[in-house]
Amino acid sequence: MxxxxxxxxxxRHDLTRYLPFKVGADRIGFMRPDLAGELKRFPSVFRVAADAVSIAEHLDTFDYRSAAIDSVMRELRQEGFVRGWRDELFTVAAHYGAEPLFDLERAGVPLFGVKxxxxxxxxxxxxxxxxxxxxxxxxxxxxxxxxxxxxxxxxxxxxxxxxxxxxxxxxxxxxxxxxxxxxxxxxxxxxxxxxxxxxxxxxxxxxxxxxxxxxxxxxxxxxxxxxxxxxxxxxxxxxxxxxxxxxxxxxxxxxxxxxxxxxxxxxxxxxxxxxxxxxxxxx
The missing domain is CATH 3.90.79.10 (Nucleoside Triphosphate Pyrophosphohydrolase)
Structure with missing residues:
Protein backbone atom coordinates (compact mmCIF):
# COMPACT_ATOMS: atom_id res chain seq x y z
CA MET A 1 0.00 0.00 0.00
CA ARG A 12 -11.32 1.61 -9.76
CA HIS A 13 -14.39 0.74 -11.80
CA ASP A 14 -15.45 -1.07 -14.94
CA LEU A 15 -18.34 0.66 -16.71
CA THR A 16 -18.87 -2.33 -19.00
CA ARG A 17 -20.50 -4.03 -16.00
CA TYR A 18 -23.31 -1.43 -15.91
CA LEU A 19 -26.09 -0.02 -18.07
CA PRO A 20 -26.38 3.74 -18.64
CA PHE A 21 -29.24 5.30 -16.72
CA LYS A 22 -30.89 8.24 -18.47
CA VAL A 23 -33.43 11.00 -18.16
CA GLY A 24 -34.34 11.89 -21.71
CA ALA A 25 -31.12 11.94 -23.74
CA ASP A 26 -28.91 12.73 -20.74
CA ARG A 27 -26.96 9.98 -19.01
CA ILE A 28 -27.13 10.61 -15.28
CA GLY A 29 -25.92 7.31 -13.84
CA PHE A 30 -24.92 3.68 -14.34
CA MET A 31 -27.11 0.81 -13.22
CA ARG A 32 -26.41 -2.83 -12.36
CA PRO A 33 -28.07 -5.28 -14.76
CA ASP A 34 -29.83 -7.05 -11.89
CA LEU A 35 -31.52 -3.80 -10.86
CA ALA A 36 -32.50 -3.19 -14.47
CA GLY A 37 -34.11 -6.62 -14.46
CA GLU A 38 -36.14 -5.72 -11.38
CA LEU A 39 -37.26 -2.44 -12.93
CA LYS A 40 -38.79 -4.20 -15.93
CA ARG A 41 -41.71 -4.91 -13.61
CA PHE A 42 -42.49 -1.17 -13.48
CA PRO A 43 -42.95 -0.11 -17.14
CA SER A 44 -44.99 2.95 -16.14
CA VAL A 45 -41.88 4.32 -14.40
CA PHE A 46 -38.85 2.85 -16.20
CA ARG A 47 -38.06 1.95 -19.79
CA VAL A 48 -35.60 -0.92 -19.78
CA ALA A 49 -33.76 -1.67 -23.03
CA ALA A 50 -30.80 -3.91 -23.79
CA ASP A 51 -28.38 -0.98 -23.82
CA ALA A 52 -29.85 1.51 -21.30
CA VAL A 53 -32.48 2.25 -18.66
CA SER A 54 -34.45 5.48 -18.75
CA ILE A 55 -37.30 7.12 -16.88
CA ALA A 56 -40.66 6.97 -18.65
CA GLU A 57 -41.20 10.04 -20.83
CA HIS A 58 -44.55 10.98 -19.29
CA LEU A 59 -42.80 11.55 -15.94
CA ASP A 60 -41.71 14.98 -17.10
CA THR A 61 -41.45 16.98 -13.87
CA PHE A 62 -39.37 16.78 -10.70
CA ASP A 63 -42.40 15.92 -8.55
CA TYR A 64 -43.74 13.23 -10.88
CA ARG A 65 -40.36 11.53 -11.18
CA SER A 66 -39.67 11.73 -7.45
CA ALA A 67 -43.02 10.26 -6.43
CA ALA A 68 -42.94 7.45 -9.01
CA ILE A 69 -39.36 6.40 -8.25
CA ASP A 70 -39.99 6.55 -4.51
CA SER A 71 -42.95 4.19 -4.90
CA VAL A 72 -40.77 1.67 -6.76
CA MET A 73 -37.95 2.01 -4.23
CA ARG A 74 -40.29 1.30 -1.33
CA GLU A 75 -41.61 -1.83 -3.03
CA LEU A 76 -38.07 -3.05 -3.72
CA ARG A 77 -37.23 -2.34 -0.08
CA GLN A 78 -40.11 -4.53 1.10
CA GLU A 79 -38.82 -7.31 -1.14
CA GLY A 80 -35.31 -6.99 0.33
CA PHE A 81 -33.63 -5.76 -2.85
CA VAL A 82 -32.92 -2.28 -1.49
CA ARG A 83 -31.07 -2.47 1.82
CA GLY A 84 -29.77 0.07 4.31
CA TRP A 85 -32.78 2.37 4.01
CA ARG A 86 -31.92 5.77 5.49
CA ASP A 87 -35.15 7.82 5.20
CA GLU A 88 -32.99 10.54 3.68
CA LEU A 89 -33.41 12.00 0.20
CA PHE A 90 -30.62 13.05 -2.14
CA THR A 91 -31.30 15.30 -5.12
CA VAL A 92 -30.29 13.88 -8.51
CA ALA A 93 -29.10 16.14 -11.32
CA ALA A 94 -26.87 15.81 -14.36
CA HIS A 95 -24.16 17.77 -12.52
CA TYR A 96 -23.78 20.08 -9.55
CA GLY A 97 -25.82 23.24 -10.02
CA ALA A 98 -27.90 21.74 -12.85
CA GLU A 99 -31.70 21.57 -12.76
CA PRO A 100 -32.82 18.97 -10.20
CA LEU A 101 -34.36 15.95 -11.90
CA PHE A 102 -35.76 14.00 -8.93
CA ASP A 103 -35.16 13.09 -5.30
CA LEU A 104 -33.93 9.60 -4.47
CA GLU A 105 -33.70 7.70 -1.19
CA ARG A 106 -30.05 7.67 -0.16
CA ALA A 107 -29.88 3.87 -0.14
CA GLY A 108 -30.69 3.90 -3.86
CA VAL A 109 -28.00 6.36 -4.90
CA PRO A 110 -25.21 3.79 -5.47
CA LEU A 111 -27.68 1.34 -7.02
CA PHE A 112 -28.51 3.90 -9.70
CA GLY A 113 -24.91 5.10 -9.91
CA VAL A 114 -25.96 8.75 -9.86
CA LYS A 115 -23.78 11.59 -8.65
Whole structure:
Protein backbone atom coordinates (compact mmCIF):
# COMPACT_ATOMS: atom_id res chain seq x y z
CA MET A 1 0.00 0.00 0.00
CA UNK A 2 1.14 3.56 -0.72
CA UNK A 3 -0.46 7.00 -0.90
CA UNK A 4 -0.83 6.52 -4.65
CA UNK A 5 -2.54 3.18 -4.04
CA UNK A 6 -4.89 4.93 -1.62
CA UNK A 7 -5.94 7.32 -4.39
CA UNK A 8 -6.16 4.60 -7.04
CA UNK A 9 -8.61 2.59 -4.93
CA UNK A 10 -11.14 5.40 -5.29
CA UNK A 11 -10.98 5.33 -9.10
CA ARG A 12 -11.32 1.61 -9.76
CA HIS A 13 -14.39 0.74 -11.80
CA ASP A 14 -15.45 -1.07 -14.94
CA LEU A 15 -18.34 0.66 -16.71
CA THR A 16 -18.87 -2.33 -19.00
CA ARG A 17 -20.50 -4.03 -16.00
CA TYR A 18 -23.31 -1.43 -15.91
CA LEU A 19 -26.09 -0.02 -18.07
CA PRO A 20 -26.38 3.74 -18.64
CA PHE A 21 -29.24 5.30 -16.72
CA LYS A 22 -30.89 8.24 -18.47
CA VAL A 23 -33.43 11.00 -18.16
CA GLY A 24 -34.34 11.89 -21.71
CA ALA A 25 -31.12 11.94 -23.74
CA ASP A 26 -28.91 12.73 -20.74
CA ARG A 27 -26.96 9.98 -19.01
CA ILE A 28 -27.13 10.61 -15.28
CA GLY A 29 -25.92 7.31 -13.84
CA PHE A 30 -24.92 3.68 -14.34
CA MET A 31 -27.11 0.81 -13.22
CA ARG A 32 -26.41 -2.83 -12.36
CA PRO A 33 -28.07 -5.28 -14.76
CA ASP A 34 -29.83 -7.05 -11.89
CA LEU A 35 -31.52 -3.80 -10.86
CA ALA A 36 -32.50 -3.19 -14.47
CA GLY A 37 -34.11 -6.62 -14.46
CA GLU A 38 -36.14 -5.72 -11.38
CA LEU A 39 -37.26 -2.44 -12.93
CA LYS A 40 -38.79 -4.20 -15.93
CA ARG A 41 -41.71 -4.91 -13.61
CA PHE A 42 -42.49 -1.17 -13.48
CA PRO A 43 -42.95 -0.11 -17.14
CA SER A 44 -44.99 2.95 -16.14
CA VAL A 45 -41.88 4.32 -14.40
CA PHE A 46 -38.85 2.85 -16.20
CA ARG A 47 -38.06 1.95 -19.79
CA VAL A 48 -35.60 -0.92 -19.78
CA ALA A 49 -33.76 -1.67 -23.03
CA ALA A 50 -30.80 -3.91 -23.79
CA ASP A 51 -28.38 -0.98 -23.82
CA ALA A 52 -29.85 1.51 -21.30
CA VAL A 53 -32.48 2.25 -18.66
CA SER A 54 -34.45 5.48 -18.75
CA ILE A 55 -37.30 7.12 -16.88
CA ALA A 56 -40.66 6.97 -18.65
CA GLU A 57 -41.20 10.04 -20.83
CA HIS A 58 -44.55 10.98 -19.29
CA LEU A 59 -42.80 11.55 -15.94
CA ASP A 60 -41.71 14.98 -17.10
CA THR A 61 -41.45 16.98 -13.87
CA PHE A 62 -39.37 16.78 -10.70
CA ASP A 63 -42.40 15.92 -8.55
CA TYR A 64 -43.74 13.23 -10.88
CA ARG A 65 -40.36 11.53 -11.18
CA SER A 66 -39.67 11.73 -7.45
CA ALA A 67 -43.02 10.26 -6.43
CA ALA A 68 -42.94 7.45 -9.01
CA ILE A 69 -39.36 6.40 -8.25
CA ASP A 70 -39.99 6.55 -4.51
CA SER A 71 -42.95 4.19 -4.90
CA VAL A 72 -40.77 1.67 -6.76
CA MET A 73 -37.95 2.01 -4.23
CA ARG A 74 -40.29 1.30 -1.33
CA GLU A 75 -41.61 -1.83 -3.03
CA LEU A 76 -38.07 -3.05 -3.72
CA ARG A 77 -37.23 -2.34 -0.08
CA GLN A 78 -40.11 -4.53 1.10
CA GLU A 79 -38.82 -7.31 -1.14
CA GLY A 80 -35.31 -6.99 0.33
CA PHE A 81 -33.63 -5.76 -2.85
CA VAL A 82 -32.92 -2.28 -1.49
CA ARG A 83 -31.07 -2.47 1.82
CA GLY A 84 -29.77 0.07 4.31
CA TRP A 85 -32.78 2.37 4.01
CA ARG A 86 -31.92 5.77 5.49
CA ASP A 87 -35.15 7.82 5.20
CA GLU A 88 -32.99 10.54 3.68
CA LEU A 89 -33.41 12.00 0.20
CA PHE A 90 -30.62 13.05 -2.14
CA THR A 91 -31.30 15.30 -5.12
CA VAL A 92 -30.29 13.88 -8.51
CA ALA A 93 -29.10 16.14 -11.32
CA ALA A 94 -26.87 15.81 -14.36
CA HIS A 95 -24.16 17.77 -12.52
CA TYR A 96 -23.78 20.08 -9.55
CA GLY A 97 -25.82 23.24 -10.02
CA ALA A 98 -27.90 21.74 -12.85
CA GLU A 99 -31.70 21.57 -12.76
CA PRO A 100 -32.82 18.97 -10.20
CA LEU A 101 -34.36 15.95 -11.90
CA PHE A 102 -35.76 14.00 -8.93
CA ASP A 103 -35.16 13.09 -5.30
CA LEU A 104 -33.93 9.60 -4.47
CA GLU A 105 -33.70 7.70 -1.19
CA ARG A 106 -30.05 7.67 -0.16
CA ALA A 107 -29.88 3.87 -0.14
CA GLY A 108 -30.69 3.90 -3.86
CA VAL A 109 -28.00 6.36 -4.90
CA PRO A 110 -25.21 3.79 -5.47
CA LEU A 111 -27.68 1.34 -7.02
CA PHE A 112 -28.51 3.90 -9.70
CA GLY A 113 -24.91 5.10 -9.91
CA VAL A 114 -25.96 8.75 -9.86
CA LYS A 115 -23.78 11.59 -8.65
CA UNK A 116 -23.87 12.30 -4.93
CA UNK A 117 -22.23 15.02 -2.85
CA UNK A 118 -20.86 15.33 0.65
CA UNK A 119 -18.87 17.56 2.98
CA UNK A 120 -15.59 16.63 4.68
CA UNK A 121 -13.90 18.71 7.36
CA UNK A 122 -10.21 18.60 8.21
CA UNK A 123 -10.23 19.64 11.86
CA UNK A 124 -6.68 20.40 13.00
CA UNK A 125 -4.67 22.05 15.76
CA UNK A 126 -1.11 23.36 15.96
CA UNK A 127 1.36 22.11 18.55
CA UNK A 128 4.80 23.68 18.68
CA UNK A 129 4.50 24.72 15.07
CA UNK A 130 3.36 21.26 13.89
CA UNK A 131 -0.09 20.32 12.61
CA UNK A 132 -2.08 17.56 14.29
CA UNK A 133 -5.30 16.23 12.79
CA UNK A 134 -8.41 15.08 14.61
CA UNK A 135 -9.86 11.80 13.30
CA UNK A 136 -12.86 9.79 14.37
CA UNK A 137 -13.43 6.04 14.43
CA UNK A 138 -16.71 5.02 12.84
CA UNK A 139 -19.19 3.18 15.03
CA UNK A 140 -19.48 -0.58 14.64
CA UNK A 141 -23.07 -0.28 13.39
CA UNK A 142 -22.31 2.01 10.42
CA UNK A 143 -23.61 0.53 7.13
CA UNK A 144 -20.42 1.46 5.26
CA UNK A 145 -16.91 0.71 6.54
CA UNK A 146 -17.77 0.22 10.24
CA UNK A 147 -14.87 0.73 12.64
CA UNK A 148 -12.74 2.59 10.09
CA UNK A 149 -11.06 5.91 10.77
CA UNK A 150 -12.88 8.94 9.41
CA UNK A 151 -12.74 12.70 9.38
CA UNK A 152 -13.68 14.72 12.43
CA UNK A 153 -16.83 15.74 10.51
CA UNK A 154 -18.21 14.30 7.27
CA UNK A 155 -21.62 13.67 5.80
CA UNK A 156 -23.68 13.30 2.66
CA UNK A 157 -25.55 16.27 1.24
CA UNK A 158 -29.34 15.80 1.64
CA UNK A 159 -31.94 17.29 -0.65
CA UNK A 160 -32.57 21.00 -0.14
CA UNK A 161 -29.54 21.60 2.13
CA UNK A 162 -26.62 23.81 1.15
CA UNK A 163 -23.10 22.41 1.69
CA UNK A 164 -22.01 24.90 4.36
CA UNK A 165 -25.29 24.60 6.25
CA UNK A 166 -24.85 20.83 6.18
CA UNK A 167 -21.31 21.20 7.50
CA UNK A 168 -22.54 23.30 10.44
CA UNK A 169 -25.23 20.72 11.25
CA UNK A 170 -22.87 17.74 10.98
CA UNK A 171 -20.21 19.53 13.04
CA UNK A 172 -22.65 19.89 15.94
CA UNK A 173 -24.01 16.33 15.68
CA UNK A 174 -20.75 14.48 15.08
CA UNK A 175 -18.20 16.45 17.08
CA UNK A 176 -20.05 19.01 19.28
CA UNK A 177 -18.41 21.90 17.45
CA UNK A 178 -20.31 25.08 18.37
CA UNK A 179 -21.91 26.93 15.48
CA UNK A 180 -19.79 30.05 15.96
CA UNK A 181 -16.62 27.94 15.77
CA UNK A 182 -17.80 25.80 12.86
CA UNK A 183 -18.54 28.94 10.84
CA UNK A 184 -14.78 29.61 10.74
CA UNK A 185 -14.33 26.58 8.47
CA UNK A 186 -12.71 27.55 5.17
CA UNK A 187 -13.79 25.95 1.86
CA UNK A 188 -10.78 24.41 0.12
CA UNK A 189 -12.17 22.93 -3.09
CA UNK A 190 -13.73 19.63 -4.12
CA UNK A 191 -12.55 16.12 -4.95
CA UNK A 192 -14.37 13.62 -7.18
CA UNK A 193 -14.08 9.88 -7.58
CA UNK A 194 -15.93 6.99 -9.18
CA UNK A 195 -15.44 3.52 -7.74
CA UNK A 196 -17.11 0.16 -7.32
CA UNK A 197 -18.00 -0.70 -3.73
CA UNK A 198 -20.12 -3.61 -2.54
CA UNK A 199 -21.22 -4.31 -6.10
CA UNK A 200 -22.44 -0.75 -6.75
CA UNK A 201 -20.98 2.28 -8.49
CA UNK A 202 -20.29 5.33 -6.32
CA UNK A 203 -19.90 8.60 -8.24
CA UNK A 204 -19.19 11.13 -5.51
CA UNK A 205 -17.95 14.69 -5.13
CA UNK A 206 -16.67 15.82 -1.73
CA UNK A 207 -16.65 19.48 -0.75
CA UNK A 208 -13.56 20.00 1.38
CA UNK A 209 -13.22 22.36 4.36
CA UNK A 210 -10.40 23.15 6.79
CA UNK A 211 -10.98 24.31 10.36
CA UNK A 212 -8.20 25.21 12.78
CA UNK A 213 -9.46 24.35 16.25
CA UNK A 214 -8.42 25.67 19.66
CA UNK A 215 -5.72 23.60 21.34
CA UNK A 216 -8.06 22.79 24.25
CA UNK A 217 -10.98 21.65 22.07
CA UNK A 218 -12.12 18.06 22.61
CA UNK A 219 -14.75 16.62 20.23
CA UNK A 220 -17.75 14.67 21.54
CA UNK A 221 -20.14 12.70 19.37
CA UNK A 222 -23.93 13.10 19.68
CA UNK A 223 -25.48 11.11 16.84
CA UNK A 224 -23.89 7.73 17.55
CA UNK A 225 -22.01 7.58 14.25
CA UNK A 226 -18.53 7.98 15.79
CA UNK A 227 -17.20 5.64 18.47
CA UNK A 228 -14.25 7.77 19.58
CA UNK A 229 -11.82 10.48 18.49
CA UNK A 230 -8.06 10.75 18.46
CA UNK A 231 -5.62 13.57 17.71
CA UNK A 232 -2.69 12.43 15.57
CA UNK A 233 0.44 14.07 14.14
CA UNK A 234 0.67 14.19 10.36
CA UNK A 235 3.50 11.67 10.33
CA UNK A 236 1.26 9.07 11.93
CA UNK A 237 -1.60 10.02 9.60
CA UNK A 238 0.65 9.43 6.59
CA UNK A 239 1.85 6.09 7.99
CA UNK A 240 -1.70 4.86 8.56
CA UNK A 241 -2.72 5.86 5.04
CA UNK A 242 0.32 4.35 3.36
CA UNK A 243 0.76 1.17 5.40
CA UNK A 244 -2.71 0.15 6.61
CA UNK A 245 -6.35 0.03 5.55
CA UNK A 246 -7.50 1.70 8.78
CA UNK A 247 -9.08 4.74 7.07
CA UNK A 248 -12.45 4.75 5.29
CA UNK A 249 -11.85 4.52 1.55
CA UNK A 250 -12.61 8.13 0.52
CA UNK A 251 -11.02 9.84 3.53
CA UNK A 252 -7.56 9.21 2.10
CA UNK A 253 -8.28 11.46 -0.88
CA UNK A 254 -9.18 14.40 1.33
CA UNK A 255 -6.29 13.93 3.75
CA UNK A 256 -3.67 13.58 1.00
CA UNK A 257 -5.03 16.81 -0.48
CA UNK A 258 -4.68 18.39 2.98
CA UNK A 259 -1.08 17.16 3.31
CA UNK A 260 -0.21 18.73 -0.04
CA UNK A 261 -1.97 22.04 0.57
CA UNK A 262 -0.33 22.50 3.98
CA UNK A 263 3.15 21.69 2.68
CA UNK A 264 3.64 18.44 4.56
CA UNK A 265 4.07 16.69 1.22
CA UNK A 266 6.42 18.76 -0.93
CA UNK A 267 7.78 18.69 -4.51
CA UNK A 268 11.00 17.18 -3.15
CA UNK A 269 9.20 13.83 -2.89
CA UNK A 270 9.65 11.61 -5.96
CA UNK A 271 5.92 10.82 -6.02
CA UNK A 272 4.72 14.40 -5.41
CA UNK A 273 3.72 15.14 -9.00
CA UNK A 274 1.97 11.80 -9.36
CA UNK A 275 0.04 12.36 -6.13
CA UNK A 276 -1.06 15.88 -7.01
CA UNK A 277 -2.14 14.91 -10.53
CA UNK A 278 -3.94 11.78 -9.32
CA UNK A 279 -6.01 13.91 -6.94
CA UNK A 280 -7.08 16.19 -9.79
CA UNK A 281 -8.35 13.25 -11.85
CA UNK A 282 -12.01 13.50 -12.79
CA UNK A 283 -14.26 10.48 -13.41
Missing amino acids: SLLDRIAICH AYGVHLNGFVRRDGEIWLWVGRRAANRPIEPGKLDHLVAGGLPSGVKPFDNLIKEAAEEASIPKELARRARPCGALSYRMELDGCLRDDTLFVYDLELPADFTPRNHDGEIADFRLLPLGEIERLLAETSDFKFNVGLVIIDFLIRHGYLSPERPDYSALALALSRRP
